[in-house]
Amino acid sequence: MHTLEAEYRELHQAGVVDGVTASRAIALDDGSLFPVFGELRFALYAAVAAITTGVGMLFKANIERIGPWTLIGGLGLAAAGCYGAAIRSRLRGEARSIGGDYVLLLGALILSADLGYAESQFHWLGPQWSWHLLILAGWHAATAYALNSRLVLSVALTSLAAWFGVDARAETLFRDGSSLRHSGCEALLCSALIVAWRTAHRRLRGVAEFDEVFDHFAANVAFWGALALSFGADTRAAGTLLLLAIAAVAIGKGLRNRQEPFVVYGVGYTALGLCVLEAQLLRDGLATAVFGLATVVLAVVLLWRLHAQLKPDSP
Amino acid sequence: MFARPSAEQERWMAAAARLGVSRDTPWLAERIGGWKAAGTFTRGALFALGVVAAGLSVAIAALLHVPGPFLVAGLALVAVAEQLIERRRLFGAGVEEALEVVGLLLIGFALVDGSGTAFEIRLALALALALLAAGLRFLNPLFTTLAVATLSFALDLIVSTLEVGALSRAVIVAVFCFAAAAVALGLGAARLRRPAHDAMLDWLVVAMPVAGYLWLEGRSASALAADPRQHLSVASAVAIAMPALFGALSLRGGIRRRRHAPILAGMACAGCVGYALRHVTGLALEVRLIVWGSAALVLALALDRYLRTPRAGITSRDVGLGKDALGLLQLVGAGALTPSATQPPGAPFKGAGGGFDGGGASGGY
Structure with missing residues (x-):
C-alpha cells in the first residue's frame, strides 16, 4: 500500500488545493472513506x-x-x-x-x-x-x-x-462500392440529426449532462461515415475532405472546451483514414509503409502538441 | 542509469493527477522535475499509434531486406524510446512505452535460436523476460502482468515435456497463477513508496486468478469431453475450489485494507465460480445467464441500498475526487448492449449483442 497523505497536506499548505479537497483526498487515501x-x-x-x-x-x-x-x-x-x-x-x-x-x-x-x-x-x-x-x-x-x-x-x-443503418463493425468499412457509400451517407445524416437534436436540447435548456452523450455519439457516427466514404473508390476525395473537416471541428471543440477525447478522435480517426487511403492508392508495400510511418509519426507529434495545450492529467 | 522519475517525483505526479492539479503550477513543477505524462485517453491513443509505428518500422526493415530485421528494428525502437525519455522527459505518455515494449519483444524474438528442441519454451521465456524488462523500466503494471501470464505459458510448455496428465499439467500452471496472485496480495499489505509498485501488485491480484481459472477451465472441458457422464470431475472441483478460496481471501483482504483491487479480484473469482458451477446445475446456458445475472443484480442493489449510508467508512456513493473517467465507457457499454434487429421478418431474432447492426432506413441494406 502507499499513501500520498504527506503530499496532499503539503499541497494544501502551499495553497494549491483547498482544505475540503485535501481532507477528502486524505480520507480516500487512508481508507476512512472507501467508496465501492x-x-x-x-x-x-x-x-x-x-x-x-x-x-x-x-x-x-x-x-x-x-x-x-x-x-x-x-x-x-x-x-x-x-x-x-x-x-x-x-x-x-x-x-x-x-x-x-x-x-x-x-x-x-x-x-x-x-x-x-x-x-x-x-x-x-x-x-x-x-x-x-x-x-x-x-x-x-x-x-x-x-x-x-x-x-x-x-x-x-x-x-x-x-x-x-449505421454499422459499427470495422469489417463493413471495407465493403465494396455502393453499399459502403450508402451507409457512409446514412451515418453522416444520422450524425447531423443528432447534432440538430442536441442544438434543440440546448436551446430548450435541457439537462446539461445529456450534452456529452450527444457530442460523443455525433462525433463517432460522423467519423464512421466519413471513413466509409473515404474508403470507397468513387467517393474517396469527398470522403477524405469530409474526414479532415470533421477532424478540424472535433479538435477545435476539444481544445475550446478542454475535452481530450475529441482531440483524440480528430487525430486518431484521421490517421486511420489516411493510412488506409495510402494503402489503397500506393499499392506498393514499401511506399505504403514509409508513408504510413510518416503519417503516424505526424499524428503522434500533433496529438502530443495538442495534449500539451489541454489541462494535464485529464481523463 | 535509466532516466525516470524518482519515487518522490512519481508521488507528486500521482498526487497532481488524483487532485486534477495542473503540473504547470510552478510550486508543483519544480517537484515533478519536468516529467511529462498523458491522461488515460490520450495515453491509450498514443500507445496504439506507437504500436502501429513500431509495426511499420519492422515492415520497412523487412522490405528493405535489412539483415536481421527484427533485431535491427528492435534496437532502433528501443533507442528512439530512450531518446524520448531522456530528451523529451516523457514517462507514461504511451508512445515511448509502445516503442520500447515492441522493441524489446522483437529483440527477444530475434535472439532466440529457432533451431533445436524446446524452441517454443525459449521463445516464451524470452518474451516474458522482454515484457518484464519493459514493465520494470516503465513501472507499467500491464507489462509486468503480461510478463507473468507469459511465464505461465512457458511453464505449461515445460510441464508438457514431463510425463504428467493433462489435468495435472493444468493444475500445476493454475497453482503458479494463483500463487503469483497470492504473493501479490500479501506484498500489497506492505508500505510502498512508489504508487506504480502498488499498481503492479494490484494488476497481478486481479488478472492472475482469472488466468489460473482459464487454464483449469480448458482442461476441465477436455476431461468432460472425454467422459460426458461425469458432471463433476476432479478438474471441475479444482476449478471451483481454487477461485472460491482465493476469491474469499482477496475479498476479505480488500475490505480489511480498504483496497479496490482485491475486491475486484474477489468479484472476478465469483464469476469464475459461477461459470464453473454449470457442471453441478446442468441448466441451459440462457437460464444460467438470467439466473446468475439476476442474483448479481439483486446482490448489487442490496449492497447499494445498504451502503448508501456509510458503514465504517464504506459507501456506495460516488465520492471520488474528480471527473468520472469511466463515465464515457459506461455510455459505450450501454450502447453495446442495445439489441437491434439485423434480419428481415421470419428469420430468428438476434438479441443483445456486442455491437449495433444496421436495420436500414429503407428496410434493406
Missing part, C-alpha cells in the same frame, strides 16, 4: 449484460416451447417492473442511485428485445419492419428525458443509429 461505487457499477453492468444476453438466447431457444405471447408478455412485465421502480423514485422526488440507473437500463434493453422479437414474429410493420427501431428510439428518448437517464439516452441514440 466502481465495484458496484462493474457488477451491475455485468449483471445487466448477462440478463440481456440470456433473454436474447431465450427467445431463440424457446420460441416453440413457450409460445410467443407468453414470452412477449413475460418480458413486457419484467420491463414494466424495471421502469416502475424508476418512475416511483421520480414521483417521490428521490435521486436515483447507481443501482436504480442500471435497473432502468435493464428495463429499456428488455423492452427493446421484446419489441424486436414481437415484430419479427407478427410482422406488424410489414416491409417497414426496421421502423420498430425508430419507434424504440423515440420511446427511449422520451423515457430518458422523463427519468433523466444518460444510459437510456445512449440506448435511444444507438437505436436511432441502427435505424439509419
Whole structure:
C-alpha cells in the first residue's frame, strides 16, 4: 500500500488545493472513506449484460416451447417492473442511485428485445419492419428525458443509429462500392440529426449532462461515415475532405472546451483514414509503409502538441 | 542509469493527477522535475499509434531486406524510446512505452535460436523476460502482468515435456497463477513508496486468478469431453475450489485494507465460480445467464441500498475526487448492449449483442 497523505497536506499548505479537497483526498487515501461505487457499477453492468444476453438466447431457444405471447408478455412485465421502480423514485422526488440507473437500463434493453422479437414474429410493420427501431428510439428518448437517464439516452441514440443503418463493425468499412457509400451517407445524416437534436436540447435548456452523450455519439457516427466514404473508390476525395473537416471541428471543440477525447478522435480517426487511403492508392508495400510511418509519426507529434495545450492529467 | 522519475517525483505526479492539479503550477513543477505524462485517453491513443509505428518500422526493415530485421528494428525502437525519455522527459505518455515494449519483444524474438528442441519454451521465456524488462523500466503494471501470464505459458510448455496428465499439467500452471496472485496480495499489505509498485501488485491480484481459472477451465472441458457422464470431475472441483478460496481471501483482504483491487479480484473469482458451477446445475446456458445475472443484480442493489449510508467508512456513493473517467465507457457499454434487429421478418431474432447492426432506413441494406 502507499499513501500520498504527506503530499496532499503539503499541497494544501502551499495553497494549491483547498482544505475540503485535501481532507477528502486524505480520507480516500487512508481508507476512512472507501467508496465501492466502481465495484458496484462493474457488477451491475455485468449483471445487466448477462440478463440481456440470456433473454436474447431465450427467445431463440424457446420460441416453440413457450409460445410467443407468453414470452412477449413475460418480458413486457419484467420491463414494466424495471421502469416502475424508476418512475416511483421520480414521483417521490428521490435521486436515483447507481443501482436504480442500471435497473432502468435493464428495463429499456428488455423492452427493446421484446419489441424486436414481437415484430419479427407478427410482422406488424410489414416491409417497414426496421421502423420498430425508430419507434424504440423515440420511446427511449422520451423515457430518458422523463427519468433523466444518460444510459437510456445512449440506448435511444444507438437505436436511432441502427435505424439509419449505421454499422459499427470495422469489417463493413471495407465493403465494396455502393453499399459502403450508402451507409457512409446514412451515418453522416444520422450524425447531423443528432447534432440538430442536441442544438434543440440546448436551446430548450435541457439537462446539461445529456450534452456529452450527444457530442460523443455525433462525433463517432460522423467519423464512421466519413471513413466509409473515404474508403470507397468513387467517393474517396469527398470522403477524405469530409474526414479532415470533421477532424478540424472535433479538435477545435476539444481544445475550446478542454475535452481530450475529441482531440483524440480528430487525430486518431484521421490517421486511420489516411493510412488506409495510402494503402489503397500506393499499392506498393514499401511506399505504403514509409508513408504510413510518416503519417503516424505526424499524428503522434500533433496529438502530443495538442495534449500539451489541454489541462494535464485529464481523463 | 535509466532516466525516470524518482519515487518522490512519481508521488507528486500521482498526487497532481488524483487532485486534477495542473503540473504547470510552478510550486508543483519544480517537484515533478519536468516529467511529462498523458491522461488515460490520450495515453491509450498514443500507445496504439506507437504500436502501429513500431509495426511499420519492422515492415520497412523487412522490405528493405535489412539483415536481421527484427533485431535491427528492435534496437532502433528501443533507442528512439530512450531518446524520448531522456530528451523529451516523457514517462507514461504511451508512445515511448509502445516503442520500447515492441522493441524489446522483437529483440527477444530475434535472439532466440529457432533451431533445436524446446524452441517454443525459449521463445516464451524470452518474451516474458522482454515484457518484464519493459514493465520494470516503465513501472507499467500491464507489462509486468503480461510478463507473468507469459511465464505461465512457458511453464505449461515445460510441464508438457514431463510425463504428467493433462489435468495435472493444468493444475500445476493454475497453482503458479494463483500463487503469483497470492504473493501479490500479501506484498500489497506492505508500505510502498512508489504508487506504480502498488499498481503492479494490484494488476497481478486481479488478472492472475482469472488466468489460473482459464487454464483449469480448458482442461476441465477436455476431461468432460472425454467422459460426458461425469458432471463433476476432479478438474471441475479444482476449478471451483481454487477461485472460491482465493476469491474469499482477496475479498476479505480488500475490505480489511480498504483496497479496490482485491475486491475486484474477489468479484472476478465469483464469476469464475459461477461459470464453473454449470457442471453441478446442468441448466441451459440462457437460464444460467438470467439466473446468475439476476442474483448479481439483486446482490448489487442490496449492497447499494445498504451502503448508501456509510458503514465504517464504506459507501456506495460516488465520492471520488474528480471527473468520472469511466463515465464515457459506461455510455459505450450501454450502447453495446442495445439489441437491434439485423434480419428481415421470419428469420430468428438476434438479441443483445456486442455491437449495433444496421436495420436500414429503407428496410434493406
